[in-house]
Amino acid sequence: TDLEVTHWWTSGGEAAAVAELAKAFDATGNKWIDGAIAGSGGTARPIMVSRITGGDPMAATQFNHGRQAEELVEAGLMRDLTDVATRENWKEIVKPSSLLDSCTIDGKIYCAPVNIHSWQWLWLSNAAFEKAGVAVPKNWDEFVAAAPALEAAGIVPLAVGGQPWQAAGAFDVLMVAIAGKDTFYKVFKDKDAEAAAGPEIAKVFKAADDARRMSKGTNVQDWNQATNLVITGKAGGQIMGDWAQGEFALAGQIAGKDYTCLPGLGVNEIISTGGDAFYFPVLKDEEKSKVQDVLAATLLAPETQVAFNLKKGSLPVRGDVDLAAANDCMKKGLEILAAGNVIEGTDQLLSADSQKQKEDLFSEFFANPSMTPEDAQKRFADIIASAD
Amino acid sequence: MTHSVSIKDLSLSFGAVKVLENLNLDIGEGEFLVLLGSSGCGKSTLLNCIAGLLEPTGGRIFIKGRNVTWEEPKDRGIGMVFQSYALYPQMTVEKNLSFGLQVARMPKAEIDRRVGRAAEILQISPFLKRKPSELSGGQRQRVAIGRALVRDVDVFLFDEPLSNLDAKLRSELRVEIKRLHQSLKNTMIYVTHDQIEALTLADRIAIMKSGVIQQLADPNTIYNAPRNMFVAGFIGSPSMNFLHGEIAEREGRLVFTTDGVDFPLDGYRSGETLAAGRKVVLGVRPEHVRVNEDGETHEATVDIEEPMGADNLLWLKLAGHTLSVRVGGARRFAPGTAVRLSFDMALASLFDAGTEERI
Amino acid sequence: MTHSVSIKDLSLSFGAVKVLENLNLDIGEGEFLVLLGSSGCGKSTLLNCIAGLLEPTGGRIFIKGRNVTWEEPKDRGIGMVFQSYALYPQMTVEKNLSFGLQVARMPKAEIDRRVGRAAEILQISPFLKRKPSELSGGQRQRVAIGRALVRDVDVFLFDEPLSNLDAKLRSELRVEIKRLHQSLKNTMIYVTHDQIEALTLADRIAIMKSGVIQQLADPNTIYNAPRNMFVAGFIGSPSMNFLHGEIAEREGRLVFTTDGVDFPLDGYRSGETLAAGRKVVLGVRPEHVRVNEDGETHEATVDIEEPMGADNLLWLKLAGHTLSVRVGGARRFAPGTAVRLSFDMALASLFDAGTEERI
Amino acid sequence: MKDGPALAAARKAGVEPAGRRPRRMLSGRNIMIYGTLFVAAVYYLLPLYVMIVTSIKGMPEIRLGNIFSPPMEITLEPWAKAWASACTGLNCDGLSRGFWNSVRITVPSTLISILIASINGYALANWKFKGADVFFTILIVGAFIPYQVMLYPIVIVLREMGIYGTLTGLVIVHTIFGMPILTLLFRNYFASLPSELFKAARIDGAGFWQIYFRIMLPMSLPIFVVAMILQVTGIWNDFLFGVVFTRPEYYPMTVQLNNIVNSVQGVKEYNVNMAATLLTGAVPLIVYFVSGRLFVRGIAAGAVKG
């Protein structure tokens, strides 16, 4: 049976990873019809949502797990996967369990998480630092200190792409690293506007101000173009999720040798456990509905998980798989994960609406040097105050 | 009595503008009726109502005794010819002629017969395969007439069919339409604002002004005994000369006097008795002014001379009035010449200065 | 001898189409010259050359003795009036009149004076504040004339100024233009294809055909002694009757004979001696046909009668020919009536059948 | 421009008063006119030039040289890749699939939208009924509504009709959004035709449809060309509706183009992007190059009046 699967994984590393999913699914005797929509989740999600609400749903679709599909589930448009989950024992195998929690509404499971993505990484180009004549930094502060040398060598210290979510994401990363887990939760989970306006966050904004200065001259839109600047040594580093690894891999670069990764910016080694999940809209076609279960099961199968995540550069959602082939950075991530130093991702904590407002704020902040950190913090606090 | 077309109490408004109001008109079988009036007086509107192209606001229209007020144009037994020809540009002449018949699903043979006949009558057989754009104006208008002809209708409606043609063609085609009427003997209703066409073609002329028929009569009556000053001034080119004055008695004779000049009214046939002192307007047509002939004459000077070939038009100054006078083409008068003139009172008209009606 | 406008060897082509070729024309000071010809014969082209709106391909144009062939229109001392009025629609009448003067930086007082004078002459003073769209056609054309008037030009050029007006207005404005000429005494060149305008207005008429002047003469000559059949047929409405036949001698008298009918040529003033046997065309104007009068007469039947008020137009059948005849409006003939006719040979024209030139 | 010999001689002898000589091709006026047009033409052609040149360069050359330099080595590789093998997600068949989808979308959408709009225009111009103008006014105001505003309601309507995601649905959407401007165009055009033609046809007994098909249609070529050009380019270039109202197997070329251009794999492959861009724009461009003259004439005939 043919199942149409929509997603926005179109960059090189991502596409290679999707191919693994498709291969695994095709191996069950069915057919994966690829419905890739380029241009990041921002472009793709509206299309997916209108197709689902418009009564022409695909068989499965990617969302960031978290709150993006909440209302669709509430409106009864999504298939209940509890049966498959029970059969496949997802409750046991999915680690950390918060992943499955994000898929659970009223005790029923509605999505199949496929990977763990962590945002908290600083990727550094060894070649760039060599050229600038400074040592590769070990943490954020060293990186900031090295910035002038990089600039002198004609290298953009920090690559930040123009897409709004990159700026917002970078800020979240800075927040975890600098203000710590508790403050992070206070702000994003408890929506504590006072905390958001407090001195801890002010420090984060100071750091963001540094990042803004260092990112001047990036002049690219897409995240992977920014990553490419790091790969080619045109930029010193980039704050980006672990998916950036896929790009390094595709470019044939080796962790530790060609590039360096600093989880938690080398300050505070905590990683978030957001990620991608597949949702399965309710279909009229009986047969397809059955096959949806097959797909769900396949996505979490150990072999699929390994193959997919190796290509994607993300971490598997189950703790019981062997990732011997993983590279240095991935291993670092796995260690942190094993140590339990995890937090939930902002997609899980905030509504899309608040996320969007946050994106607007930070994309403006990063592009507009005349906006003071204090002003930005005030607006940030306002957003948190009205967040849901 | 059956009329070919009979219009009862017809009213029509465009929004708030009343174009026709309670108009009544009966047209006899085989009559050639000309609707004459200046631009915007509602002639086309009336014609469109008869054709069924406009829906009257009130009143009824009968054709051959049948109430057709709400019928479709095609069912009324009428054919219409427009000023702009309104030929279908993408069709050949033949196709133009046969279109209506095809729409009515007439058998092919019958269509051919009728088209052939019409083409022959109108002498357009050589052009049957041409497109309208390849015809001259006169030929186009003939085709347009043919389109009405093939449909074998009872009533022909013409809306200024000759206005777009140049003078020469206009007079040629005018004759042909007259001939057509003489041979077909259909009822024809013909709208124009050209009085020559009206006078030459009509059995009866209806002169309209702002939607009201001013006079309905045969051309001769219209020309020589206009009911009111509007009709009198409208018909005739150059216009009738109007002299404002009053009736007076001079030595037992009634005279018309204006600015100290007296014109005896001998020979004027009035419908009423004329009383001295009545304010009147004397209307004299340019050809009824006698110049340098016998009779009681008055002195005038030639202001302008307009030689027109067959005729010669003079503009004379007489006691502060300007009079147009038509004389033979051979009689020339230089501007400034003094002449003597008198009026042919038998052919003049007197109007009441208040009502402007003919006395 | 100084001419007001003098055209030497003027040629003009649009691409490959030669519209004018080596045209020569001299127009006297204060003369009213009418260019008459059918559509497309190059009248407007010639006028545009004189105005400087078209650049001639060859030849020269002199105005008041000055070679203006390559000068800008505004420097030629000409004013022009167009058929479409060509008023500036968004400006008031006053602005229309004064705009050209303002552009030329004339002092305000002088502008006002001139506009005032023109408005008075043309009787448009009450409309000075109106827009052209609020004027009638006749009023618009007056404004257009005024625009030329204020510029105090030597030569007025008119390109069919009256064609867009209805018959009544046309004849009124015609008189006014004539009066204007009589009072201003400017040189005026007037293009028209209406022969009545030509006959009534012109000091001299130039009849054109495909870019060539056929005859240049005063209206009387043109009307009564047309140089060739084209001119003869072009002027006069209805057209001159043409009878094809030959000259014969009957009992020592020269006669014109056609289809067995003989018309004695007594009284015809020919430029050459007439020889029997020569193939000729006899041209007789409708008003020079005598009906039921004395003299040698021939039998004919009335085909159609067109009463036109002052006149009555008859279409007679005579030995296979159709003749148009103009009689007085009071003389009526029913179709089918037999009548007797003869020609007024003193006013007829004979043309050579080959060259079509007048004999 | 040749002077007669007499005139030339006279000039030489200095007899003639000096007049301005006739204009030559290289007059100041012509230099200004053609100069301005030329400069403008450069502005308009520059992007096309860049697109073409870039699309036939290799990636190394693009990285090194500037965008305006002509290619040192011409390669058709990017075109081939753009057409047949550029990837979006797992599908690596370039634009080729999208091309046929676009054809399948554009042809019926263009035909149906023009048919409906021309009938509307005809009805509005010649068969005015009470209230017709109200609908027309709503329609015209609708021309200004941003598409995004209508997106959601239309999703709902199509869902209720059960044709969401089908080609039919998309055709209807294109018809709807083409309707205001096309109806205006046709109404103005038909209104500019002499009403006597319509009257004559009615007297000849032709009805609503007969007059439309046999009288009006054959007379309306210029305006149909304008409508056709507007619709072909509009529908062919549409991205939003193509992506929102269809499913991936029907995605038009523009969606594919967007995917190719936005699926960055390492460095942006500008040459492939430009080739893809040109390929996508080819159909409307050809339509314009072929029928541009009719377009202007049609605009003059219908759009500007009324």
Added chain:
Amino acid sequence: MTSQADAGRPSRLLRNLSAKIASIPMMLTAVVIFLGGTLWTVVYSFTNSKLLPRLSYVGLDQYERLWAAPRWVVSIQNLAIYGFFTLVFSLVMGFVLAALMDQKIRFENTFRTIFLYPFALSFIVTGLVWQWILNPEFGIQSVVRSLGFTGFTFDPLYDSDIVIYGILIAGLWQGTGLVMCLLLAGLRGIDEDIWKAARVDGIPVWRTYLFIVIPMMRPVFITTLVIIASGIVRVYDLVVAQTSGGPGIASEVPAKYVYDYMFQAQNLGQGFAASTMMLVTVAIIIVPWAYLEFGGRRRG
């Protein structure tokens, strides 16, 4: 009206039946889609609908939030700047080009095709190309720098202050051709005698254009204005393709705000409020136009 006259009178509803039937698609579109859709949008702008429309009214909350959002304010400012300059430049450039084309020039067809072809390209394509030409690293800036002017800076798309003008350049490139076409058609419609009369009057060409021809072309200008204006309000694809609203939010436009908040932020209520505000903008444009077009004509 006598009763007798009414006897044969067919029902009003049945008259013109074919025309009414034929107009059904139009009526449905007008009422259901344009009117219904608009009303629906306005109604839901007063709710706090998120991903799916829900009728839970929150009064003017969405509007308050909208006008408090810096991004919306920037969007409106951008629209105003972009709109103003697009109108001015496309009319001026379009008219100048049309006037030049009207000079009986040679190669008219070639020039016209050159000016018009960008109109055949989508905004996506236009945006891409211009994004590339304006890219400081290999576009105009780098070319000029490589010619030796190393200080030359021209990077409108990466400078928040002038980014909207970068978009304007592309927008004008795409749209001016059509304006030229419309105005050319208008110019051709001017009676040639007017030109002649003006020449005879000695009015210089530029004055003839300014004081006579342009005022005469008012209807054409209005049509053109409406076409341009409707395009301006909708501008979306161009921005997305060129800058995605960046840098930061410097080139955001209202249509993009609507789209982003409706679909990305999954806050339909906010999106509907923004689109309602756009409708108000449209009304501000269209009402004076309708007045000029219809009100004015009726009086005249």
